[in-house]
Amino acid sequence: MKLLAAAIALLSLFVASSAPADPTRWRDDVRKVAPALEKYGEGTLLGDVWKRPDLSPRDRSIVTLAALIARNQTIEMPFYLNLALDSGVKPREISEVITHLAFYSGWANATSAVAVAKDVFAERKVGADQLPDASPQLLPLNEATEADRAARVGQQFGAAVPGIVQYTTDVLFRDLWLRPELAPRDRSLVTVSALIATGQVAQIPYHLNRAMDNGLTQSQAAEAITHLAFYVGWPNVFSALPVAKEVFEKRPG
Amino acid sequence: MKLLAAAIALLSLFVASSAPADPTRWRDDVRKVAPALEKYGEGTLLGDVWKRPDLSPRDRSIVTLAALIARNQTIEMPFYLNLALDSGVKPREISEVITHLAFYSGWANATSAVAVAKDVFAERKVGADQLPDASPQLLPLNEATEADRAARVGQQFGAAVPGIVQYTTDVLFRDLWLRPELAPRDRSLVTVSALIATGQVAQIPYHLNRAMDNGLTQSQAAEAITHLAFYVGWPNVFSALPVAKEVFEKRPG
Amino acid sequence: MKLLAAAIALLSLFVASSAPADPTRWRDDVRKVAPALEKYGEGTLLGDVWKRPDLSPRDRSIVTLAALIARNQTIEMPFYLNLALDSGVKPREISEVITHLAFYSGWANATSAVAVAKDVFAERKVGADQLPDASPQLLPLNEATEADRAARVGQQFGAAVPGIVQYTTDVLFRDLWLRPELAPRDRSLVTVSALIATGQVAQIPYHLNRAMDNGLTQSQAAEAITHLAFYVGWPNVFSALPVAKEVFEKRPG
Numbered sequence: 001m002k003l004l005a006a007a008i009a010l011l012s013l014f015v016a017s018s019a020p021a022d023p024t025r026w027r028d029d030v031r032k033v034a035p036a037l038e039k040y041g042e043g044t045l046l047g048d049v050w051k052r053p054d055l056s057p058r059d060r061s062i063v064t065l066a067a068l069i070a071r072n073q074t075i076e077m078p079f080y081l082n083l084a085l086d087s088g089v090k091p092r093e094i095s096e097v098i099t100h101l102a103f104y105s106g107w108a109n110a111t112s113a114v115a116v117a118k119d120v121f122a123e124r125k126v127g128a129d130q131l132p133d134a135s136p137q138l139l140p141l142n143e144a145t146e147a148d149r150a151a152r153v154g155q156q157f158g159a160a161v162p163g164i165v166q167y168t169t170d171v172l173f174r175d176l177w178l179r180p181e182l183a184p185r186d187r188s189l190v191t192v193s194a195l196i197a198t199g200q201v202a203q204i205p206y207h208l209n210r211a212m213d214n215g216l217t218q219s220q221a222a223e224a225i226t227h228l229a230f231y232v233g234w235p236n237v238f239s240a241l242p243v244a245k246e247v248f249e250k251r252p253g
Numbered sequence: 254m255k256l257l258a259a260a261i262a263l264l265s266l267f268v269a270s271s272a273p274a275d276p277t278r279w280r281d282d283v284r285k286v287a288p289a290l291e292k293y294g295e296g297t298l299l300g301d302v303w304k305r306p307d308l309s310p311r312d313r314s315i316v317t318l319a320a321l322i323a324r325n326q327t328i329e330m331p332f333y334l335n336l337a338l339d340s341g342v343k344p345r346e347i348s349e350v351i352t353h354l355a356f357y358s359g360w361a362n363a364t365s366a367v368a369v370a371k372d373v374f375a376e377r378k379v380g381a382d383q384l385p386d387a388s389p390q391l392l393p394l395n396e397a398t399e400a401d402r403a404a405r406v407g408q409q410f411g412a413a414v415p416g417i418v419q420y421t422t423d424v425l426f427r428d429l430w431l432r433p434e435l436a437p438r439d440r441s442l443v444t445v446s447a448l449i450a451t452g453q454v455a456q457i458p459y460h461l462n463r464a465m466d467n468g469l470t471q472s473q474a475a476e477a478i479t480h481l482a483f484y485v486g487w488p489n490v491f492s493a494l495p496v497a498k499e500v501f502e503k504r505p506g
Numbered sequence: 507m508k509l510l511a512a513a514i515a516l517l518s519l520f521v522a523s524s525a526p527a528d529p530t531r532w533r534d535d536v537r538k539v540a541p542a543l544e545k546y547g548e549g550t551l552l553g554d555v556w557k558r559p560d561l562s563p564r565d566r567s568i569v570t571l572a573a574l575i576a577r578n579q580t581i582e583m584p585f586y587l588n589l590a591l592d593s594g595v596k597p598r599e600i601s602e603v604i605t606h607l608a609f610y611s612g613w614a615n616a617t618s619a620v621a622v623a624k625d626v627f628a629e630r631k632v633g634a635d636q637l638p639d640a641s642p643q644l645l646p647l648n649e650a651t652e653a654d655r656a657a658r659v660g661q662q663f664g665a666a667v668p669g670i671v672q673y674t675t676d677v678l679f680r681d682l683w684l685r686p687e688l689a690p691r692d693r694s695l696v697t698v699s700a701l702i703a704t705g706q707v708a709q710i711p712y713h714l715n716r717a718m719d720n721g722l723t724q725s726q727a728a729e730a731i732t733h734l735a736f737y738v739g740w741p742n743v744f745s746a747l748p749v750a751k752e753v754f755e756k757r758p759g
Contacts, residue, residue, distance in 0.1 A: 033623045035640040036605045036685065037616055044677055045613065052669065070486075072326060073578060073614035075621065099289045106486040107298065108326035114286045115328065121286060134288040160498040163305065163479030164490060171297055172487065179289065199706060200452060200488040226669030233576075233612040234678065235706040237670060245666040323739075325579060352542045359739040360551065361579035367539045368581065374539060387541040413751040416558065416732030417743060424550055425740065432542065453705060453741040 026079075045230050055223035057087040062186055063224050065089075065097055066193035067231040069113045070105040077116040082124075091121060091130040096182035097190050103176060104194045138178035146173055185215040193224065196240045197232040204243045209251070218248055279332075298483055308476035310340040315439055316477050318342075318350055319446035320484040322366045323358040330369040335377075344374060344383040349435035350443050356429060357447045391431035399426055438468040446477065449493045450485040457496045462504070471501055532585075551736055561729035563593040568692055569730050571595075571603055572699035573737040575619045576611040583622040588630075597627060597636040602688035603696050609682060610700045644684035652679055691721040699730065702746045703738040710749045715757070724754055 030038045050060055061084035068077050084094060094117060102110035150169050158165045177187060188211030195204050208221065216224075225244055229237040283291045303313055314337035321330055337347060347370060355363035403422050411418045430440060441464030448457050461474065469477075478497055482490040536544045556566055567590035574583055590600060600623060608616035656675050664671045683693060694717030701710050714727065722730075731750060735743040 029624045030617075030620050032634075033620045033627060033637070034601045034605045034616070035634075035637055036601070037608055037620065039640040040605070040608065040677070041613070044673075049673075054669075067612075068614060071578070071612065071614070072324070073612070073618070075618050076614045095287045096289070099287045099293070101486075102290055102293065103483070104486050104488060106320075106324065106326070106489075107294070107484050108321060108324070108329045109486070110287070110290055111283075112326070112328050114283050114290065117286045118282045128285075128288075131286070131288055134292040157494050157498060160501050161475040161478050161494060163307075163476055164482055164494070167297075167302075167479065167482065168487070171293070194486075195488055198452065198486075198488065199704065200492060202492050203488050222667040223669055225667050226673065229670055229673065230609070231613050233607075233610050233615070233700075233704075234674070235610060235701055235704065235709050236612075239706060239708050241663050241667060241670070245663060248666050325577070348540045348542070352540045352546070354739075355543055355546065356736070357739050357741060359573075359577065359579070359742075360547070360737050361574060361577070361582040362739070363540070363543055364536075365579070365581050367536050367543065370539045371535045381538075384539070384541055387545040410747050410751060413754050414728040414731050414747060416560075416729060417735055417747070420550075420555075420732065420735065421740070424546070447739075448741055451705065451739075451741065453745060455745050456741050 049227060049230060052223060052226075054219045055227060058084075058089055059189065059220065059224070060227055061087045061089050062093075062097065062189055063193045063227055064231055065094065066101065066190040067197040067228055069098060069101045069109050070194035070197040071232065072105075072109050072112055074112050074116050077113065078120055081117055081120040085120075085124060090181075091124075091126045092132045092181040093186065095131050096179060096187075099179075100176065100182065100187055100190055101194060103172060104191055105198065132179065132181040136180055138175070139180050139184070141174065141178060149173065183214075185211065188214045189216060189224065192221070193228060196225065196228050196236055199236050199239055201239055201243050204240055205247050208244060208247045212247075212251065218251075221248075302480060302483060305476060305479075307472045308480060311337075311342055312442065312473065312477070313480055314340045314342050315346075315350065315442055316446045316480055317484055318347065319354065319443040320450040320481055322351060322354045322362050323447035323450040324485065325358075325362050325365055327365050327369050330366065331373055334370055334373040338373075338377060343434075344377075344379040345385045345434040346439065348384050349432060349440075352432075353429060353435065353440055353443055354447055356425060357444055358451065385432065385434040389433055391428070392433050392437070394427065394431060402426065436467075438464065441467045442469060442477065445474070446481060449478065449481050449489055452489050452492055454492055454496050457493055458500050461497060461500045465500075465504065471504075474501075555733060555736060558729060558732075560725045561733060564590075564595055565695065565726065565730070566733055567593045567595050568599075568603065568695055569699045569733055570737055571600065572607065572696040573703040573734055575604060575607045575615050576700035576703040577738065578611075578615050578618055580618050580622050583619065584626055587623055587626040591626075591630060596687075597630075597632040598638045598687045599692065601637050602685060602693070605685075606682060606688065606693055606696055607700055609678060610697050611704065638685065638687040642686055644681070645686050645690070647680065647684060655679065689720075691717065694720045695722060695730065698727070699734060702731065702734050702742055705742050705745055707745055707749050710746055711753050714750060714753045718753075718757065724757075727754075 027038060027042075030041070050057060055063075061080065064080050065077075065084055068074075068080060081094065085091065098110050098113045098117065101113070146169075150165075150173070153168060154165050177184070182190075188207060191207045192204065192211050195201070195207060212218065212221065221244065225237055225240060280291060280295075283294070303310060308316075314333065317333050318330075318337055321327075321333060334347065338344065351363050351366045351370065354366070399422075403418075403426070406421060407418050430437070435443075441460060444460045445457065445464050448454070448460060465471065465474065474497065478490055478493060533544060533548075536547070556563060561569075567586065570586050571583075571590055574580075574586060587600065591597065604616050604619045604623065607619070652675075656671075656679070659674060660671050683690070688696075694713060697713045698710065698717050701707070701713060718724065718727065727750065731743055731746060
């Protein structure tokens with residue numbers, strides 16, 4: 001048993017060492033390779049960007065998690081999952097963010113996030129009662145808007161690729177988007193963040209407009225884009241800027 | 254020796270825990286974080302998408318592996334490598350898929366896939382006799398088509414970036430594409446899947462046409478695109494849809 | 507203590523097994539899955555591409571590291587970090603490459619690279635005296651050029667997304683780019699490599715021109731693009747080719 005205990009302790013050490021869960025230790029590693037990175041991280045990123053007033057730490061946490069999951073970057077997930085929970089994001093919201101991104105960034109991105117989140121949830125004693133139901137009562141659907149969307153997409157792609165048109169309606173817009181434990185505004189924020197995070201500009205107009213229809217203000221959107229630059233890199237954000245700008249300018253004042 | 258055995262057992266446990274090789278255990282993890290993801294995974298994805306008639310489980314396995322390798326998502330590779338082998342994909346075909354994607358998605362993507370596949374191959378006792386030769390007798394080349402392609406690319410980029418033009422001819426089209434253990438139609442399916450998986454729409458017209466010239470039917474192509482939505486995310490597929498549609502419409506009926 | 511020692515040894519083995527640090531072992535793994543990949547790797551890639559005269563092994567190392575970090579591919583980093591150090595890239599330059607890419611490919615990409623580089627640095631006894639200062643004396647700024655850039659970007663996006671415009675000026679062009687331990691020409695080479703590596707063509711014209719203004723010759727740029735095909739995949743490079751060609755053609759001869 002002593003053997004087992006020691007081996008388990010060592011394994012835990014190893015697992016911990018691959019993730020910046022312990023900030024002190026982590027800071028130490030960064031210092032041994034890139035002292036400037038520590039400076040920018042502590043000063044600019046955590047000390048300045050995260051404290052800007054136009055987007056709450058809660059929203060910044062959602063944006064950051066969406067970016068990390070969409071880019072499959074598990075190394076910083078333990079830190080930001082904990083920061084999210086400390087900033088008021090509920091476990092059930094995190095659960096929905098992961099499920100949502102299975103569809104908006106790929107199944108294995110969600111799988112990878114689950115593998116990290118299960119440990120964070122276990123450490124924080126998040127039980128089944130704090131998770132969403134698999135099949136909850138859905139939010140009411142705006143039938144007219146959805147009928148419009150479905151007709152437009154069906155006309156464009158229904159003959160060429162019928163399967164995707166069908167799943168987009170049945171699984172995404174008549175099910176996933178109506179799951180109640182993540183507000184539509186937050187779901188949109190996750191989606192837009194994932195699009196920017198992966199350089200997918202073509203669908204930004206639709207989803208950024210939807211986000212703003214769902215209650216995201218322009219200054220929150222602008223601040224989310226600024227925030228994302230640090231987590232997804234300047235190039236992805238600069239590719240999104242002209243598109244976001246056009247969305248902002250075309251919306252009725 | 255007992256110590257060693259115990260430590261090895263623990264290490265195996267740890268290694269296993271990072272990959273969904275054991276479905277029961279894996280399902281358990283998902284349930285602890287995202288019960289809805291389990292529902293969609295069992296119901297929609299494995300229970301419905303994979304059973305659609307227009308694309309065989311074998312082809313779906315090739316498409317899925319191509320997507321995972323192109324996106325460097327090792328976490329689900331053990332499960333899908335096993336599923337591929339169970340669905341009739343041969344080890345030598347998997348070997349060629351990995352080699353092909355070294356060139357079509359980047360060297361380290363192939364390296365990462367090797368690291369996972371070697372364990373799956375070892376577990377299933379796949380020996381050297383089931384792998385392709387490093388330098389086999391190549392398939393015959395359609396000289397006229399290749400001369401056309403080479404002339405077109407050479408004219409476009411031969412003066413600006415001569416090296417890439419040379420390697421594209423010598424290593425890709427006069428060597429890699431002619432390796433016999435993966436049928437040209439499957440090689441094309443892998444290439445198109447990788448392009449969609451990484452949001453590279455510019456080369457879809459050339460490679461989707463080539464895939465269909467190589468025997469992929471339009472309904473198979475459409476179904477592969479639908480299938481990919483789940484593994485590479487809706488945005489990548491929606492960026493590919495207009496391009497695929499145009500290819501379908503322009504082909505002689 | 508014997509227990510601990512044995513367990514640590516085993517853990518080291520496990521850690522080592524996930525990275526191609528030991529070429530002999532690694533080659534063995536590749537051979538068990540994809541003999542052709544070994545052939546192309548030894549023959550074409552290391553035996554031919556790396557020896558082409560138009561780009562030095564040192565520059566190829568920088569390009570390769572930038573590609574791996576930008577794509578978050580840690581598996582081959584130990585090998586290429588060592589190759590870089592053996593090819594004349596200094597630890598302080600590697601440190602700056604990582605810090606630079608935090609901004610040009612995303613924070614967690616830098617974090618992941620730190621996690622690998624710290625072990626390589628430790629093995630090679632790279633001490634703090636071989637790392638850049640966190641806040642060094644900056645290189646002189648070309649005020650006119652920077653004023654132009656800032657005015658152009660400010661006019662485009664200052665009203666829509668003011669935060670990003672501010673950080674681009676303050677943190678990137680008046681700080682990061684002026685850090686002295688990575689030459690501007692190398693910093694540009696890193697940036698262009700990261701853009702190609704992630705399929706971000708929109709900013710290639712600006713940064714490729716900047717690279718050439720900073721001293722990168724056209725034949726070096728062309729050779730870097732050729733080199734990248736192997737590390738980031740043909741599709742990313744073929745998407746960059748028309749853009750690079752146009753940059754080359756438009757520059758005053």
